[in-house]
Amino acid sequence: MKTQFFAEMFCAHIGIDLGTANCLVFVRDQGVVLNEPSVVAIKVYTKEVLAVGSEAKEMLGKVPGSIQAIRPMREGVIANYEVTEDMLRYFIQRAIRTVPWYKRLLRPRVLIAVPSGITEVEHRAVTDSAKHAGAGEAVLVEEPFAAAVGVGLPVAEAAGSMIVDIGGGTTEVAVISLSGIVSAKSVRVGGDTLDQAIMQHLKKAYSLQIGENSAEQIKIHLGSAYPMRDDESMDVKGFDMMARVPKTVRITAGEVRMALQGPISMILEAVRATLDTCPPELAADLIDRGIMLAGGGAKLVGLDKLLTDETGLPVFVSEEPLNAVVNGTGEMLKKIHSWSIVTE
Numbered sequence: 445m446k447t448q449f450f451a452e453m454f455c456a457h458i459g460i461d462l463g464t465a466n467c468l469v470f471v472r473d474q475g476v477v478l479n480e481p482s483v484v485a486i487k488v489y490t491k492e493v494l495a496v497g498s499e500a501k502e503m504l505g506k507v508p509g510s511i512q513a514i515r516p517m518r519e520g521v522i523a524n525y526e527v528t529e530d531m532l533r534y535f536i537q538r539a540i541r542t543v544p545w546y547k548r549l550l551r552p553r554v555l556i557a558v559p560s561g562i563t564e565v566e567h568r569a570v571t572d573s574a575k576h577a578g579a580g581e582a583v584l585v586e587e588p589f590a591a592a593v594g595v596g597l598p599v600a601e602a603a604g605s606m607i608v609d610i611g612g613g614t615t616e617v618a619v620i621s622l623s624g625i626v627s628a629k630s631v632r633v634g635g636d637t638l639d640q641a642i643m644q645h646l647k648k649a650y651s652l653q654i655g656e657n658s659a660e661q662i663k664i665h666l667g668s669a670y671p672m673r674d675d676e677s678m679d680v681k682g683f684d685m686m687a688r689v690p691k692t693v694r695i696t697a698g699e700v701r702m703a704l705q706g707p708i709s710m711i712l713e714a715v716r717a718t719l720d721t722c723p724p725e726l727a728a729d730l731i732d733r734g735i736m737l738a739g740g741g742a743k744l745v746g747l748d749k750l751l752t753d754e755t756g757l758p759v760f761v762s763e764e765p766l767n768a769v770v771n772g773t774g775e776m777l778k779k780i781h782s783w784s785i786v787t788e
């Protein structure tokens with residue numbers, strides 16, 4: 445009890461959405477204090493960290509041989525442990541600087557949102573990384589649950605709520621009732637897969653090679669899941685692999701939509717699979733309550749319309765889809781009085 449009191453008083457409480465694309469940090473009593481791309485630039489030989497976040501993302505695909513810009517998280521899990529730890533350390537230290545001095549007397553308690561489909565080993569890897577990065581206590585919460593709390597779904601009610609969180613690396617679908625996940629599916633398909641599909645299309649159709657950042661820009665400015673903007677077009681600059689010179693190509697939204705169809709059908713399949721395994725009583729609730737979309741992928745033009753067509757359910761896009769998970773961790777930090785109730 446005493447330990448609990450000291451921890452409440454003298455340590456910072458931090459919620460982290462450790463995303464494949466973006467890392468967001470919430471500090472209790474303050475709100476979101478950090479929102480940066482999950483990218484780290486390091487010196488190849490010394491492993492010294494040169495930049496973290498937006499500054500490092502700018503460097504992706506543009507660095508000289510002696511520097512490497514790395515995305516340490518892929519498909520929702522840690523692909524590079526050392527660099528993930530560097531990134532977590534940087535974020536935790538920056539978050540701690542925002543709290544009063546007396547809240548730095550003990551090492552911070554950190555609540556981290558992770559994909560629901562990760563293995564025991566991956567679980568352990570995230571908690572270990574957080575502890576090495578300076579956390580006193582690190583507990584994990586499943587991303588779709590945090591997202592549902594973050595967008596304000598009534599998770600505690602004895603009724604089904606459905607959340608679809610489309611991130612950079614994973615899509616998490618879950619039906620929640622009585623504060624627990626009843627039916628869920630996590631697939632390693634997300635915004636990155638859509639970017640890759642655009643890169644593949646340009647390679648095949650125009651032998652044009654482009655980088656990840658350019659593909660993401662095309663997806664954001666021209667991408668869609670439903671024929672709503674097919675006539676729009678934009679110029680894309682890249683490298684002509686046949687002529688071996690830089691080249692500009694004009695592409696249409698229609699062709700980008702076609703290129704995205706493959707990965708989008710995998711997202712639809714995950715939604716269907718979750719509905720299939722959902723108990724009928726809860727499935728019935730969804731007819732009125734519908735499906736809530738969160739994560740950056742929720743912003744893809746026409747995705748809500750396509751999902752409505754495919755499922756017959758009402759579909760809503762949350763107000764701040766990119767902040768859903770971190771807001772959920774923030775909300776949970778308020779209520780976690782006994783940390784033992786959250787299992788590692």
Ligand SMILES: Nc1ncnc2c1ncn2[C@@H]1O[C@H](COP(=O)(O)OP(=O)(O)OP(=O)(O)O)[C@@H](O)[C@H]1O
Pocket residue numbers: 461462463464465466467519520610611612613614615634635636660663664667738739740741742743744745765766
């Ligand atoms: N307007 C938009 N249209 C389509 N996609 C978008 C848009 N804005 C952002 N995105 C995509 O959303 C993704 C990032 O979303 P988010 O920050 O929720 O992912 P994450 O939480 O880092 O990843 P994960 O949950 O898979 O670990 C990126 O792939 C980005 O390109």
Ligand SMILES: [Mg+2]
Pocket residue numbers: 461463464587609610611612739769
């Ligand atoms: Mg996410």
